[in-house]
Amino acid sequence: xxxxxxxxxxxxxxxxxxxxxxxxxxxxxxxxxxxxxxxxxxxxxxxxxxxxxxxxxxxxxxxxxxxxxxxxxxxxxxxxxxxxxxxxxxxxxxxxxxxxxxxxxxxxxxxxxxxxxxxxxxxxxxxxxxxxxxxxxxxxxxxxxxxxxxxxxxxxxxxxxxxxxxxxxxxxxxxxxxxxxxxxxxxxxxxxxxxxxxxxxxxxxxxxxxxxxxxxxxxxxxxxxxxxxxxxxxxxxxxxxxxxxxxxxxxxxxxxxxxxxxxxxxxxxxxxxxxxxxxxxxxxxxxxxxxxxxxxxxxxxxxxxxxxxxxxxxxxxxxxxxxxxxxxxxxxxxxxxxxxxxxxxxxxxxxxxxxxxxxxxxxxxxxxxxxxxxxxx
DNA sequence: GCGTATGATTGAAT
DNA sequence: ATTCAATCATACGC
Numbered sequence: 457x458x459x460x461x462x463x464x465x466x467x468x469x470x471x472x473x474x475x476x477x478x479x480x481x482x483x484x485x486x487x488x489x490x491x492x493x494x495x496x497x498x499x500x501x502x503x504x505x506x507x508x509x510x511x512x513x514x515x516x517x518x519x520x521x522x523x524x525x526x527x528x529x530x531x532x533x534x535x536x537x538x539x540x541x542x543x544x545x546x547x548x549x550x551x552x553x554x555x556x557x558x559x560x561x562x563x564x565x566x567x568x569x570x571x572x573x574x575x576x577x578x579x580x581x582x583x584x585x586x587x588x589x590x591x592x593x594x595x596x597x598x599x600x601x602x603x604x605x606x607x608x609x610x611x612x613x614x615x616x617x618x619x620x621x622x623x624x625x626x627x628x629x630x631x632x633x634x635x636x637x638x639x640x641x642x643x644x645x646x647x648x649x650x651x652x653x654x655x656x657x658x659x660x661x662x663x664x665x666x667x668x669x670x671x672x673x674x675x676x677x678x679x680x681x682x683x684x685x686x687x688x689x690x691x692x693x694x695x696x697x698x699x700x701x702x703x704x705x706x707x708x709x710x711x712x713x714x715x716x717x718x719x720x721x722x723x724x725x726x727x728x729x730x731x732x733x734x735x736x737x738x739x740x741x742x743x744x745x746x747x748x749x750x751x752x753x754x755x756x757x758x759x760x761x762x763x764x765x766x767x768x769x770x771x772x773x774x775x776x777x778x779x780x781x782x783x784x785x786x787x788x789x790x791x792x793x794x795x796x797x798x799x800x801x802x803x804x805x806x807x808x809x810x811x812x813x814x815x816x817x818x819x820x821x822x823x824x825x826x827x828x829x830x831x832x833x
Numbered sequence: 834g835c836g837t838a839t840g841a842t843t844g845a846a847t
Numbered sequence: 848a849t850t851c852a853a854t855c856a857t858a859c860g861c
Contacts, residue, residue: 673839673840673841673856673857673858674840674857674858675838675839675840675857675858675859676839676840696849696850714841715840715841717849717850718840718841718842719839719840720850721849721850721851721852722839722840722841724850724851725851725852725853726838726839728851
């Protein structure tokens with residue numbers, strides 16, 4: 457074998473020349489590199505059988521013992537790489553590190569996220585693509601990981617065998633083998649980290665592409681839009697639903713409370729910007745509400761019975777003149793005091809659109825009555 | 834493909 | 848915490 461016992465780490469310089477037979481053996485060891493494999497094997501055997509071999513070997517062991525101890529302490533017990541742990545945690549959280557399961561429950565990552573578009577029942581449909589792609593990533597990750605682990609294992613075995621073979625010719629302590637194995641694992645750990653990094657990146661990109669709610673915007677159902685619009689236009693003087701009202705609207709529209717808040721935020725701005733155009737919509741919805749009220753015949757219909765911070769509050773808001781008749785009916789209905797009789801005229805927030813120009817159809821500016829004036833008239 | 838509508842997000846103001 | 852205003856990204860109708 458071409459691998460040779462390296463000359464032992466230079467021993468303390470002897471004061472006297474080595475005995476002729478020892479130096480002879482060393483000479484032979486040094487010369488072995490130049491020989492062919494067969495020759496080397498023969499020489500190795502001869503050296504092994506040499507009468508001085510055990511003595512020389514024990515000396516080498518002794519020297520090695522002295523010189524290697526200091527080296528051993530250097531790299532012992534590497535702490536587990538924090539970054540590797542973090543990446544591992546993340547892949548675990550994303551469902552990539554989990555063992556592949558068959559069936560629909562296999563990939564569960566993403567199921568716990570908020571429902572984009574407000575259709576809870578569509579969750580599984582919307583995310584099926586994400587799950588399929590995540591499953592692909594997981595398969596690639598696991599197959600690559602397996603390859604790396606196999607390669608690492610093979611290489612470790614090879615090196616261990618090599619060192620064990622060498623240990624017949626030179627002193628190789630178990631600790632030394634252990635260190636070598638550790639070093640190999642360290643190198644493969646770096647590769648594993650790269651694999652984890654690229655997998656994390658892939659998962660992040662997938663999430664952003666397929667799960668980002670902004671990218672999966674869905675229009676609300678007709679019913680949700682109607683419920684929201686009815687409330688908005690029937691509370692035009694103060695379209696700020698209370699928390700309870702938001703919950704009620706969310707329940708009725710099959711959307712979330714935060715979606716209701718978003719919708720009202722958007723709607724107020726939209727209305728301000730586009731007041732003239734939206735007046736028509738206002739007429740439709742206020743008319744509809746009024747009809748509903750008449751049909752039901754109960755004061756405080758399904759929209760107006762929703763609690764509002766300023767239900768019935770006054771405000772100089774331009775109400776559509778064409779809907780006034782209906783509004784009057786509706787307003788009268790909504791002005792019915794609730795059982796507690798406490799929310800009428802409460803906590804008016806002032807004119808929410810005060811700074812905006814009034815449309816042509818608006819009642820005379822400065823009319824502080826708004827709905828109440830209509831009701832009073 | 835393009836313009837508009839619409840739901841969500843973000844940062845500042847309150 | 849809530850609202851406003853600007854902005855983004857997608858849905859939708861033409």
